[in-house]
Amino acid sequence: MKIYLHKDDSGHGPFTIGELNERVETGEFSPGDFACHDGKNWVRVDEVPGFSPVEGTKARPGEESSVPSSLSHLGRKEPKAHQLVFLGTGSEFFGVWITNTFLTLCTLGIYSAWAKVRQINYFYGNTLLDGSSFSFVANPISILKGRLIALVFFGAYLYFQTVDPLISIWIMLAVLPFVPLLVVRSMRFRMQNTEFRGLRFNFSGSVRKSYGVYLGGLILSYITAGILFPWWECQKKQFLLGNLKYGSANFRSLPQVGAFYKCAGICLLASIGGFVLLMVVAMGVGAIFPMGSGSGSDIIPLVLGLLFYLFIGVMAAYWYTFTTNHVVEVTSLPSVAFQSRMLTGEVLGLWITNILLLAVTIGLATPWVMVRNARYRISRTTVLAEDLDSFVAGQVERTSALGEELGETIDLDIGI
Amino acid sequence: MKSEIGGKYHYSGSSRSSEAKMICTQGEFRVLDEEGKQLAGARSREVKVSSRLGSVPRMVRFPDRSCFETPDNDGLDEWLKASGRGSGILSVLEGKLRYVLLLGLATILLLWAFVAYGIPSLAKVAAHQLPRDFLDEASDFTLETLDDLVLEPSELEEDRRKEIRSLVDATFPWKAETDYQLLFRRGGEDLGANAFALPNGVIVFTDELVGLLESDEEILAVFAHEYGHVVERHSLRQFLQDSAVTVLSFLIIGEATDTLQEALNALPAIFLHGAYSREFETHADDYAFRMLSEAGLSPKSLGDALRRLEEEHGMGDDMQYFSTHPPTEERIRRANEAEWLP
Structure with missing residues (x-):
């Protein structure tokens, strides 16, 4: 029996049962850590067959807290931790991507709808939860229709951007009232075509509610000069995640407004500190190399610009990591909870290496970048479930892809 | 040709799932549980099979909306070929190094031709x-x-x-x-x-x-x-x-x-x-x-x-x-x- 262990966000092993017992005895692992012995499921170490607890190594009291509080309503039964696994590789996906790109070029873009379905399926199909994969079953024709309409709109926007920027701004403003509608349609399309174990997901958020959250929130955070922005972000996440459905089961999502404000507060303080630091550095450098002194003085604005961009990157990575982790942990399905353990440093490292990879290879590294993003995000997510078998199908009304394609065109950021 | 393919059977109308195997006899696909009891079955042209995509597990969908998920791409393709259904040209193009390199080269050439000649003449x-x-x-x-x-x-x-x-x-x-x-x-x-x-x-x-x-x-x-x-x-x-x-x-x-x-x-x-x-x-x-x-x-x-x-x-x-x-x-x-x- 080969046993793999998961502790502190990294994998260990394989070990035999004897080695496992020894390592628990030495305190390297504890009975509360997660282990996989059948190649499929993650269970607690003390549930591994043949594990013989030695005195003094019983689960420490603090160990239970690794199960998030949202599971407390689940009852007595101990949930199993299923580490989400991503099996795709950059080199394999390169084949898919280059074929998609080639056919898209050959057909003047028409194939892009089929390419999209194939690409999403590569990522869904390689995402394994409890040994089963996800699949994307959208009809490419529907995507193609949506893309054609979006293209007309995008063309008009681009045209007026060069001819008369004022009109292009009016076009954007004219679209703004439809954003909440697009969000709902786009989520419905995406979710209704996502399948796990033959059962579809769905999105039940109403258009009316969406207007309240998106338009109401936008107006409120605008007139309060951004003070309500963290609250608005929280509302949006709650709307998007709390209205998901798997079969007939509803997701629940209760993000804490306080957590968003805490995160925003830290970003704000760091920004002030960073700005002061940057000014000091700029003045110091300016004193050493006065402007126009020749050697090296051209480089200074560039370096300062890069530092500024890096600083923005750190803030964005922190905000993204913190809010995503939080939002995932407060979301649940009946008898299922989720955990996300991303780290700001790792996310930032991922972003920087991705930009370098894309720049150095003039875009050819795209498949690797996409796989790296997916692998990181997925490997940091754990699903804690008592039972994944008991969900049943619900009613589904079909939705067209227009919302999704228009939404992508105007760069609607619905990231969940 | 394999006599059976291992995988998971997903029941119709729920997320219930169990270990199962699929056999192919006389042009009919049948899913059996571990004791050999039939869970689903249909003629090969009645089932929908998702197209091959890298090493992504395949879905065999039955008319009763249940499905069989298997990572055994090669085994399944052999059966499909025997019943006169190809596995599609896409996975062949995507999967073989020489085709991928060829397509990569063709794509770069095409992209260049497009940017240098195609787009300008269409725009004209x-x-x-x-x-x-x-x-x-x-x-x-x-x-x-x-x-x-x-x-x-x-x-x-x-x-x-x-x-x-x-x-x-x-x-x-x-x-x-x-x-x-x-x-x-x-x-x-x-x-x-x-x-x-x-x-x-x-x-x-x-x-x-x-x-x-x-x-x-x-x-x-x-x-x-x-x-x-x-x-x-x-x-x-x-x-x-x-x-x-x-x-x-x-x-x-x-x-x-x-x-x-x-x-x-x-x-x-x-x-x-x-x-x-x-x-x-x-x-x-x-x-x-x-x-x-x-x-x-x-x-x-x-x-x-x-x-x-x-x-x-x-x-x-x-x-x-x-x-x-x-x-x-x-x-x-x-x-x-x-x-x-x-």
């Missing part, structure tokens, strides 16, 4: 199809915006304007091919000595330009260059080509770029904008050389005008890749070498 056709009204409206907008933001009314004497207009009319009597309208404005600090053309045939000279150019030949040469832009509809084509590149880069790398990386999407369009523009400038120069020599004037006068403009603006050549105009030296050399039959 499209630009000449656009109706007159559309050009007028677009041009009026541009001129109004420029008038509001940059340009000021001309302070040139009425006589001088008339003089230049009649000079142009007298020199190029065949200009009726495409309408034009010569306007004058003050360029101010932003534009200085400059000239530009709008898609509907409006050509604008700044007062500073008229003051800078010393001979009638030079004025006619600059006019001919701008007239070349009008006849060939360069500004429209530039716009169409830039848009096509933007759409293309979104289609290809758009999915890989999130948040901060999105800035990368705009790079191809920024790079190619300059390249396309330089090509248009060269074409407009060529047009001007022809026009001048047909009117019995020397193409060299365009070179002289360019020399004066460069001395006025003092542009360096260090940002060649982003520049919208070819190096002036090169343009002057071409003007001097242009054929001229006096």
Whole structure:
């Protein structure tokens, strides 16, 4: 029996049962850590067959807290931790991507709808939860229709951007009232075509509610000069995640407004500190190399610009990591909870290496970048479930892809 | 051929799932549980099989909406082949190193052909199809915006304007091919000595330009260059080509770029904008050389005008890749070498 262990966000092993017992005895692992012995499921170490607890190594009291509080309503039964696994590789996906790109070029873009379905399926199909994969079953024709309409709109926007920027701004403003509608349609399309174990997901958020959250929130955070922005972000996440459905089961999502404000507060303080630091550095450098002194003085604005961009990157990575982790942990399905353990440093490292990879290879590294993003995000997510078998199908009304394609065109950021 | 394939059976109407195996007998797919009891079955042409995609597990969907998920791609493909269904050409193309390399090479060539020839020639056709009204409206907008933001009314004497207009009319009597309208404005600090053309045939000279150019030949040469832009509809084509590149880069790398990386999407369009523009400038120069020599004037006068403009603006050549105009030296050399039959 080969046993793999998961502790502190990294994998260990394989070990035999004897080695496992020894390592628990030495305190390297504890009975509360997660282990996989059948190649499929993650269970607690003390549930591994043949594990013989030695005195003094019983689960420490603090160990239970690794199960998030949202599971407390689940009852007595101990949930199993299923580490989400991503099996795709950059080199394999390169084949898919280059074929998609080639056919898209050959057909003047028409194939892009089929390419999209194939690409999403590569990522869904390689995402394994409890040994089963996800699949994307959208009809490419529907995507193609949506893309054609979006293209007309995008063309008009681009045209007026060069001819008369004022009109292009009016076009954007004219679209703004439809954003909440697009969000709902786009989520419905995406979710209704996502399948796990033959059962579809769905999105039940109403258009009316969406207007309240998106338009109401936008107006409120605008007139309060951004003070309500963290609250608005929280509302949006709650709307998007709390209205998901798997079969007939509803997701629940209760993000804490306080957590968003805490995160925003830290970003704000760091920004002030960073700005002061940057000014000091700029003045110091300016004193050493006065402007126009020749050697090296051209480089200074560039370096300062890069530092500024890096600083923005750190803030964005922190905000993204913190809010995503939080939002995932407060979301649940009946008898299922989720955990996300991303780290700001790792996310930032991922972003920087991705930009370098894309720049150095003039875009050819795209498949690797996409796989790296997916692998990181997925490997940091754990699903804690008592039972994944008991969900049943619900009613589904079909939705067209227009919302999704228009939404992508105007760069609607619905990231969940 | 395998006698059975292992996988998971997903029951219809719920997320219930169990370990199972599938067998294929006499053109019929049947799913059995571990004790050999049949869970689902259908004739091979009644089941829907998801297409092969890397090592992604395949779904065999039965008419009762239950499905069988298996990672055994090869085993399944053998069965499908035996029952007369191929596994599709896509997975073959995607999966074999030699095809992938070939496709990669073909894609790069195609991309180059597209950017260098495909997009420009499509844009050319499209630009000449656009109706007159559309050009007028677009041009009026541009001129109004420029008038509001940059340009000021001309302070040139009425006589001088008339003089230049009649000079142009007298020199190029065949200009009726495409309408034009010569306007004058003050360029101010932003534009200085400059000239530009709008898609509907409006050509604008700044007062500073008229003051800078010393001979009638030079004025006619600059006019001919701008007239070349009008006849060939360069500004429209530039716009169409830039848009096509933007759409293309979104289609290809758009999915890989999130948040901060999105800035990368705009790079191809920024790079190619300059390249396309330089090509248009060269074409407009060529047009001007022809026009001048047909009117019995020397193409060299365009070179002289360019020399004066460069001395006025003092542009360096260090940002060649982003520049919208070819190096002036090169343009002057071409003007001097242009054929001229006096």
